[in-house]
Amino acid sequence: EVQLVESGGGLVQPGRSLRLSCAASGFTFADYAMHWVRQAPGKGLEWVSGISWNSGSIGYADSVKGRFTISRDNAKNSVYLQMNSLKAEDTAYYYCAKDKGQWLAVQIIWGQGTLVTVSS
Amino acid sequence: EIVMTQSPATLSASPGERATLSCRASQSVTSNLAWYQQQPGQAPRLLIYGASTRATGIPARFSGSGSGTQFTLTISSLQSEDFAVYYCQQYNTWPPGLFGQGTKLEIK
Numbered sequence: 001e002v003q004l005v006e007s008g009g010g011l012v013q014p015g016r017s018l019r020l021s022c023a024a025s026g027f028t029f030a031d032y033a034m035h036w037v038r039q040a041p042g043k044g045l046e047w048v049s050g051i052s053w054n055s056g057s058i059g060y061a062d063s064v065k066g067r068f069t070i071s072r073d074n075a076k077n078s079v080y081l082q083m084n085s086l087k088a089e090d091t092a093y094y095y096c097a098k099d100k101g102q103w104l105a106v107q108i109i110w111g112q113g114t115l116v117t118v119s120s
Numbered sequence: 121e122i123v124m125t126q127s128p129a130t131l132s133a134s135p136g137e138r139a140t141l142s143c144r145a146s147q148s149v150t151s152n153l154a155w156y157q158q159q160p161g162q163a164p165r166l167l168i169y170g171a172s173t174r175a176t177g178i179p180a181r182f183s184g185s186g187s188g189t190q191f192t193l194t195i196s197s198l199q200s201e202d203f204a205v206y207y208c209q210q211y212n213t214w215p216p217g218l219f220g221q222g223t224k225l226e227i228k
Contacts, residue, residue, distance in 0.1 A: 035217065037164075037217070044205075044207065044219060044220075044221050044222045045156070045158070045164060045207050045209075045219045045222070046219065047209070047215075047216075047217025047218060047219060050215070050216065050217060059214060059215030059216060059217070060215060061215065061217070095163055095164075100169065104211065104215075104216045104217070105152070105169070105211045105216060106154045106166060106169045106209070106211060107154075107156075107164075107166060108166050108169075108175065110163035110164055110165070111163065112163055113163060
């Protein structure tokens with residue numbers, strides 16, 4: 001069974017950093033692109049970042065470019081989101097998602113999300 | 121910058137009825153358009169990709185159509201479990217992944 005389990009969320013002060021992790025199982029992780037998508041409470045979905053199977057193609061939403069960094073470790077079946085200079089508007093549930101293929105396209109399997117709250 | 125616009129924002133319908141949801145892109149995304157369903161308190165689920173291809177396990181009552189800038193998600197006969205929020209997403213223009221604002225499908 002394909003599983004994605006996010007961790008690392010929590011309460012953090014504005015301007016501080018947080019690192020999210022997503023542990024994958026049930027599929028050949030190294031063969032697929034991965035994404036992070038967020039959803040502020042009561043709001044819509046916002047794609048945050050994606051990374052191709054070989055880390056050769058990486059994309060970010062304009063709202064996080066320069067502050068967030070996505071990475072992956074295929075040996076550990078994990079994808080990460082390093083979030084720096086956090087703002088109140090970054091408060092959201094952060095979902096890790098598996099792509100349908102090697103390159104950035106659709107999110108076919110989703111984790112259950114981890115909540116990040118940015119507040120003083 | 122590409123903008124994805126969904127309409128209507130809220131659609132009220134009854135079980136058994138047909139529902140039609142729309143998504144418009146501000147520039148062509150060819151057929152690189154996906155639809156997702158999200159139930160309250162749950163992660164989204166992929167329904168349609170490539171504008172018209174159903175994802176694995178998605179019932180045949182869900183269908184997608186369109187290309188370029190105009191897309192439609194049709195649910196042929198609404199079931200109770202179909203009342204949810206639906207999002208379209210383009211993955212044609214870099215960076216890929218931009219979502220529409222969502223359509224809430226509610227029970228009339």
